[in-house]
Amino acid sequence: MDSLDLMKSLAIKNDKKIIFLVIDGLGGAAHPQYGKTELEVALHPNLDRIAKESLCGLAIPVDYGITPGSGPGHLALFGYDPVRYLIGRGVLEVLGLGFNMTSDDLAFRGNFATISDGIVVDRRAGRISSEETKNLIDKIQKSIKKIEDVEIFLIPGKEHRFAGVFRSKRLREEIADNDPHKEGNKPHKILPLNNNKDTIFTASVVEKFISEVSEILKDEKKANYVLLRGFAKYPYIPKMQEVYKLNPVAIAVYPMYKGLAQLVGMEIVDECETVYDELKKLKELFNKPYDFYYVHIKDTDKLGEDGNFEEKVKKIEEIDKIVAEIFSLNPDVLVITADHSTPSSLKGHSWHPVPVAIWSKNPSTPKNNIEKFTEENFSKGMLGTIYSKKILSLAMAYTGKLDKYGA
Amino acid sequence: MDSLDLMKSLAIKNDKKIIFLVIDGLGGAAHPQYGKTELEVALHPNLDRIAKESLCGLAIPVDYGITPGSGPGHLALFGYDPVRYLIGRGVLEVLGLGFNMTSDDLAFRGNFATISDGIVVDRRAGRISSEETKNLIDKIQKSIKKIEDVEIFLIPGKEHRFAGVFRSKRLREEIADNDPHKEGNKPHKILPLNNNKDTIFTASVVEKFISEVSEILKDEKKANYVLLRGFAKYPYIPKMQEVYKLNPVAIAVYPMYKGLAQLVGMEIVDECETVYDELKKLKELFNKPYDFYYVHIKDTDKLGEDGNFEEKVKKIEEIDKIVAEIFSLNPDVLVITADHSTPSSLKGHSWHPVPVAIWSKNPSTPKNNIEKFTEENFSKGMLGTIYSKKILSLAMAYTGKLDKYGA
Numbered sequence: 001m002d003s004l005d006l007m008k009s010l011a012i013k014n015d016k017k018i019i020f021l022v023i024d025g026l027g028g029a030a031h032p033q034y035g036k037t038e039l040e041v042a043l044h045p046n047l048d049r050i051a052k053e054s055l056c057g058l059a060i061p062v063d064y065g066i067t068p069g070s071g072p073g074h075l076a077l078f079g080y081d082p083v084r085y086l087i088g089r090g091v092l093e094v095l096g097l098g099f100n101m102t103s104d105d106l107a108f109r110g111n112f113a114t115i116s117d118g119i120v121v122d123r124r125a126g127r128i129s130s131e132e133t134k135n136l137i138d139k140i141q142k143s144i145k146k147i148e149d150v151e152i153f154l155i156p157g158k159e160h161r162f163a164g165v166f167r168s169k170r171l172r173e174e175i176a177d178n179d180p181h182k183e184g185n186k187p188h189k190i191l192p193l194n195n196n197k198d199t200i201f202t203a204s205v206v207e208k209f210i211s212e213v214s215e216i217l218k219d220e221k222k223a224n225y226v227l228l229r230g231f232a233k234y235p236y237i238p239k240m241q242e243v244y245k246l247n248p249v250a251i252a253v254y255p256m257y258k259g260l261a262q263l264v265g266m267e268i269v270d271e272c273e274t275v276y277d278e279l280k281k282l283k284e285l286f287n288k289p290y291d292f293y294y295v296h297i298k299d300t301d302k303l304g305e306d307g308n309f310e311e312k313v314k315k316i317e318e319i320d321k322i323v324a325e326i327f328s329l330n331p332d333v334l335v336i337t338a339d340h341s342t343p344s345s346l347k348g349h350s351w352h353p354v355p356v357a358i359w360s361k362n363p364s365t366p367k368n369n370i371e372k373f374t375e376e377n378f379s380k381g382m383l384g385t386i387y388s389k390k391i392l393s394l395a396m397a398y399t400g401k402l403d404k405y406g407a
Numbered sequence: 408m409d410s411l412d413l414m415k416s417l418a419i420k421n422d423k424k425i426i427f428l429v430i431d432g433l434g435g436a437a438h439p440q441y442g443k444t445e446l447e448v449a450l451h452p453n454l455d456r457i458a459k460e461s462l463c464g465l466a467i468p469v470d471y472g473i474t475p476g477s478g479p480g481h482l483a484l485f486g487y488d489p490v491r492y493l494i495g496r497g498v499l500e501v502l503g504l505g506f507n508m509t510s511d512d513l514a515f516r517g518n519f520a521t522i523s524d525g526i527v528v529d530r531r532a533g534r535i536s537s538e539e540t541k542n543l544i545d546k547i548q549k550s551i552k553k554i555e556d557v558e559i560f561l562i563p564g565k566e567h568r569f570a571g572v573f574r575s576k577r578l579r580e581e582i583a584d585n586d587p588h589k590e591g592n593k594p595h596k597i598l599p600l601n602n603n604k605d606t607i608f609t610a611s612v613v614e615k616f617i618s619e620v621s622e623i624l625k626d627e628k629k630a631n632y633v634l635l636r637g638f639a640k641y642p643y644i645p646k647m648q649e650v651y652k653l654n655p656v657a658i659a660v661y662p663m664y665k666g667l668a669q670l671v672g673m674e675i676v677d678e679c680e681t682v683y684d685e686l687k688k689l690k691e692l693f694n695k696p697y698d699f700y701y702v703h704i705k706d707t708d709k710l711g712e713d714g715n716f717e718e719k720v721k722k723i724e725e726i727d728k729i730v731a732e733i734f735s736l737n738p739d740v741l742v743i744t745a746d747h748s749t750p751s752s753l754k755g756h757s758w759h760p761v762p763v764a765i766w767s768k769n770p771s772t773p774k775n776n777i778e779k780f781t782e783e784n785f786s787k788g789m790l791g792t793i794y795s796k797k798i799l800s801l802a803m804a805y806t807g808k809l810d811k812y813g814a
Contacts, residue, residue, distance in 0.1 A: 029772075031773065032770045064797035064798075065804035066413070066800065067812060068812055070813075082812075082813070086813070089814050092813075345771055346771055349803040351801075352771065379773075390711075
């Protein structure tokens with residue numbers, strides 16, 4: 001019995017409400033200039049007050065030393081083993097562009113490129129503008145809607161980038177890219193990576209798509225070819241309803257997080273553009289019969305990636321006020337954590353464990369003497385250091401959503 | 408995907424240098440007479456200074472309550488699951504005697520014994536001297552070099568003990584010992600443990616070897632028979648180069664540790680006889696293009712096994728000065744840990760977690776307020792308690808040798 005089977009056998013439906021607040025990239029690391037982390041420098045009395053009454057610790061999203069992408073980081077928070085359940089690059093790209101995938105879809109990423117005498121001379125087509133890309137995608141999409149029984153959907157991205165899906169029950173993901181990865185080479189053929197007849201069919205459809213596109217683009221100066229890569233089917237992940245008997249809803253601004261939530265069966269809220277919209281939406285939905293509210297706050301991650309320590313500190317201080325409002329909704333459990341750390345000093349995601357606070361109305365919740373919501377203080381919390389995929393089962397336990405195991 | 412596959416897919420080659428200092432049996436336990444551990448009594452300002460700037464914690468070599476042998480203890484430090492990758496007893500013995508095994512070899516341990524009327528009357532041949540054993544081994548080896556196409560190599564050990572290998576591509580390890588384990592019994596036949604024809608062949612060759620040896624020894628008073636056990640093939644373990652893209656070198660005095668390092672693909676330095684030779688060699692090799700230096704210091708373990716608390720304390724104080732010299736080489740990461748604990752009070756290896764300090768130039772390394780390099784202080788370190796097999800991936804993360812996992 002794997003851990004999802006165990007959850008499935010123990011999960012109990014009740015009306016207790018869990019708010020799962022994911023402050024993206026919240027965890028940091030000591031900044032050389034300050035000698036402290038963002039959380040150590042920021043003033044966040046509300047986070048601190050909640051931490052003092054919470055089960056606190058550190059969480060490892062994937063494993064020791066592993067820097068998670070947003071996909072694995074989130075899957076772990078939703079209780080799934082992020083090494084077992086993989087989300088292909090194409091799928092994340094398509095979800096990130098806000099496209100609504102179905103389980104028949106084969107997703108991919110694409111670039112416009114420049115080809116001359118059969119040789120790729122510029123893999124990025126001179127980095128044409130997003131506007132030009134949009135126009136070219138419209139033009140292609142107008143002529144190509146289907147190849148054989150395979151529907152095709154294209155989504156423009158930034159600069160020379162786009163993404164798309166091929167839709168048909170017959171498609172397989174085991175096909176090679178056509179991107180030669182170095183200029184001065186011929187593009188590769190789209191090759192099937194096994195002998196399955198559906199795989200061979202998939203490769204032939206993609207190959208045909210590329211040649212039809214080339215024909216459409218043949219008079220373009222720069223963008224006269226497309227390079228496709230990251231082919232990935234919509235992954236099968238057991239839904240949270242099925243595994244945890246939860247009725248979950250996702251409140252997020254950015255498409256990728258909504259897409260990730262949809263993969264595990266969450267209902268998606270579409271209208272939020274700021275964190276204040278999210279708060280408003282959460283308040284609105286709090287009387288609805290959901291029992292799991294995933295709330296995603298993005299800005300901390302962006303500022304960490306920018307290497308902007310001061311602004312990340314300020315953003316944490318701003319979010320602290322929102323935390324107070326969320327807390328005032330009086331949930332049965334409030335989890336505050338992150339999908340990964342994004343230290344400003346590293347300008348990117350990192351492998352550092354993230355703080356996790358599990359606040360609960362349940363009187364059995366251990367209280368800490370933690371004075372401040374910081375990485376180092378949390379390393380001394382009663383929860384210790386755990387894998388992120390274990391957080392959800394704790395939240396469920398503290399809301400009575402898990403039955404006794406064995407007699 | 409298992410954890411080595413994950414490492415393989417994420418490992419990045421760069422020229423950052425990791426020194427992995429393994430102070431054998433470093434961890435201790437409170438001694439009844441002193442009420443403190445060896446590390447608590449010893450003065451080791453250099454270890455303490457490094458600990459203060461390191462990510463510190465405790466490491467469990469195999470699992471809670473499991474006392475590791477040197478084999479599993481080291482495999483874990485090299486990033487392998489010590490329960491999945493087993494090194495047979497015969498192999499460790501042969502490596503420990505400094506014999507250079509090949510992947511065709513079937514290793515074993517042997518005893519000289521006394522047999523009378525087909526009954527084993529002394530399993531240790533009256534504990535004949537190492538000198539006598541050496542002479543007998545020479546005599547046997549002179550007459551028996553091969554049986555069928557199987558080459559035979561014998562290596563004398565201490566007192567009545569020896570070891571050896573049978574070399575041929577056809578050999579299998581699934582054969583039973585001939586040691587009856589109790590005196591007054593007949594020696595067992597060497598039986599194949601399955602029906603594979605190579606297994607049956609192996610058993611017949613070993614049986615033939617024993618009977619040829621008996622013939623050679625028939626006039627010996629004490630050592631007129633041999634008991635063989637611990638048959639084990641050279642194990643397949645994926646090399647560190649392949650899994651971690653590292654270019655590793657091992658600096659050790661004792662053959663067993665060099666053998667263990669060789670099993671995982673490390674280059675071996677042969678000329679060291681003392682820890683000072685090791686330090687000299689490390690300095691010499693530090694400008695060479697290695698990126699992983701495994702340095703093994705043995706004496707702490709030996710003194711622990713002797714139950715010599717005072718001398719183990721003194722040895723730690725001596726090693727502390729060597730640590731300062733290693734640190735002055737300015738590696739990108741310096742890991743200081745042990746393959747297992749060897750508390751003097753227990754006179755042997757133990758299951759107690761070992762201290763681990765991961766010092767790194769990377770500014771994102773959490774600093775502790777740890778005042779002294781001891782077991783109890785380290786239990787409060789920010790690393791927490793981890794499995795030893797996770798240490799290497801952390802060392803790699805802090806040197807930028809691991810790519811992001813997932814998008």
